[in-house]
Amino acid sequence: MAHINLPEELPGIRGPMAFRPETAKSLNELAEALLRSENSLTRGERELIATYVSSLNDCFFCQNAHGGLAQHYLQCDMAFIDNVKKDYQSTSISEKLKSLLAIAASVQKGGKNVTPSQIEKAKSLGASDREIHDTVLIAAAFCMFNRYVDGLATWAPQDRQIYIDRGPRRAEEGYINFDLYK
Amino acid sequence: MAHINLPEELPGIRGPMAFRPETAKSLNELAEALLRSENSLTRGERELIATYVSSLNDCFFCQNAHGGLAQHYLQCDMAFIDNVKKDYQSTSISEKLKSLLAIAASVQKGGKNVTPSQIEKAKSLGASDREIHDTVLIAAAFCMFNRYVDGLATWAPQDRQIYIDRGPRRAEEGYINFDLYK
Numbered sequence: 055m056a057h058i059n060l061p062e063e064l065p066g067i068r069g070p071m072a073f074r075p076e077t078a079k080s081l082n083e084l085a086e087a088l089l090r091s092e093n094s095l096t097r098g099e100r101e102l103i104a105t106y107v108s109s110l111n112d113c114f115f116c117q118n119a120h121g122g123l124a125q126h127y128l129q130c131d132m133a134f135i136d137n138v139k140k141d142y143q144s145t146s147i148s149e150k151l152k153s154l155l156a157i158a159a160s161v162q163k164g165g166k167n168v169t170p171s172q173i174e175k176a177k178s179l180g181a182s183d184r185e186i187h188d189t190v191l192i193a194a195a196f197c198m199f200n201r202y203v204d205g206l207a208t209w210a211p212q213d214r215q216i217y218i219d220r221g222p223r224r225a226e227e228g229y230i231n232f233d234l235y236k
Numbered sequence: 237m238a239h240i241n242l243p244e245e246l247p248g249i250r251g252p253m254a255f256r257p258e259t260a261k262s263l264n265e266l267a268e269a270l271l272r273s274e275n276s277l278t279r280g281e282r283e284l285i286a287t288y289v290s291s292l293n294d295c296f297f298c299q300n301a302h303g304g305l306a307q308h309y310l311q312c313d314m315a316f317i318d319n320v321k322k323d324y325q326s327t328s329i330s331e332k333l334k335s336l337l338a339i340a341a342s343v344q345k346g347g348k349n350v351t352p353s354q355i356e357k358a359k360s361l362g363a364s365d366r367e368i369h370d371t372v373l374i375a376a377a378f379c380m381f382n383r384y385v386d387g388l389a390t391w392a393p394q395d396r397q398i399y400i401d402r403g404p405r406r407a408e409e410g411y412i413n414f415d416l417y418k
Contacts, residue, residue: 057355058365074369076273080266087258111346157387164293165386173239183240187256187388190239194383201376204347205339206369 057207066115067199068234069208081199085229088192095185097225098127099151100192102138103158107193109139110162113200115210118217119224126221132214150179154189161193239389247392248297249385250416263381267411270374277367279407280309281333282374284320285340289375291321292344295382297392300399301406308403314396332361336371343375 060069071078089100101124108116121135128134137145142155153176160167168190176186203210211217224232242251253260271282283306290298303317310316319327324337335358342349350372358368385392393399406414 057350057352058368070369070373074366074373076269077266077370077373080262080269084259084262084266087262091258113347161383161387165295165383165388168239168387168389170239184256186240187252188259190387191252191256191259191384194380194387197383198376198380201343201347201379202373205343205350205372205376206347207350 055207056209057205060206060208064234065210066119066208067203070202070206072234081202082229084195085199088188088195090228093184093188094182095154095188096127098124099154100188101127102135102147102151103154103189103192104196105135106139106142106155107158107162107196108200110159111197111200111204113196113204114212115203115208116196116200118210118214119220122217122219122221123224125218126225132218148179150176150181153179154181154185157186157189158193161190162197165190165194237389238391239387242388242390246416248301248390249381251390252384252388254416263384264411266377267381270370270377272410275366275370276364277336277370278309280306281336282370283309284317284329284333285336285371285374286378287317288321288324288337289340289344289378290382292341293379293382293386295378295386296394297385297390298378298382300392300396301402304399304401304403305406307400308407314400330361332358332363335361336363336367339368339371340375343372344379347372347376 056069061072064072071081089104090097093100101120104120105117105124108120121132125132125135134145138147142152157168157172157176160169160172173186238251243254246254253263271286272279275282283302286302287299287306290302303314307314307317316327320329324334339350339354339358342351342354355368
């Protein structure tokens with residue numbers, strides 16, 4: 055049971071968002087700007103960064119909800135997403151994306167952990183200032199979302215297939231103006 | 237020097253906000269909704285939670301910028317704010333606020349660290365569900381803001397008096413529609 059009285063039927067972040075629409079609005083607009091708006095990083099790459107950070111924060115709901123979106127956009131299976139979470143260096147993602155995931159992992163530990171050499175490496179692999187900025191902010195934002203979801207002890211469906219099945223629909227609806235109850 | 241090319245004259249979060257106005261908009265709207273909008277927690281109490289979490293995350297800019305606001309709203313001096321950061325139990329803040337700071341400290345470590353007994357204690361001291369919700373989200377949001385500021389290696393004025401002097405003006409201007417360059 056959640057720590058406060060949330061709508062029981064809503065999993066994960068949806069409960070607190072229904073409880074407090076005033077803050078949900080800016081949270082969803084932030085997600086839309088970071089994860090879906092025009093960007094040289096694809097939506098799949100951005101959802102993968104979000105998934106990876108959520109896995110480092112051990113947030114079951116977020117890593118599966120965003121993992122479901124990442125595997126939909128990247129047209130891969132969940133085993134691939136799981137491999138990225140476990141050991142991204144061994145996967146076939148681009149070297150640039152690997153360098154951004156390294157930055158994201160440092161942000162997850164705390165902002166000061168990002169090193170000049172991590173930044174140099176990302177730049178040498180073609181990452182732009184804006185891509186580095188967005189990686190840092192996506193990682194930082196999921197340190198918020200994950201703490202919001204788990205700090206209120208929300209529940210989450212344990213069957214991972216549910217998140218995979220919902221991926222295409224969530225990709226279509228986006229983060230703004232979707233119905234929390236559907 | 238910051239990790240990416242930010243406007244040099246802007247300290248702390250202002251540099252990345254000027255660099256990327258699309259995300260700044262929702263970040264500022266979130267701060268406005270959480271820290272200034274109508275609430276049974278005073279603005280001073282909410283800025284104090286933000287300051288405390290920023291201090292736990294060792295973010296110099298945020299703990300001083302929001303500390304400057306907290307001491308302005310609470311009409312205390314910075315020594316009082318520093319005592320709250322060091323050992324809030326020994327200060328004269330309310331028992332309810334102490335119980336909310338305990339929840340905020342757990343959120344800072346990670347959402348799963350919030351315990352049912354912390355929540356029960358806060359409720360027994362009169363904290364409402366919404367106050368607990370807002371405490372969790374303020375703490376989570378500052379785990380984002382702090383990582384954003386430090387993850388990009390922004391600079392911050394080291395003279396703490398500057399933040400104290402700016403408190404009243406920042407309280408007046410709020411988090412929306414202010415001029416990043418002033």
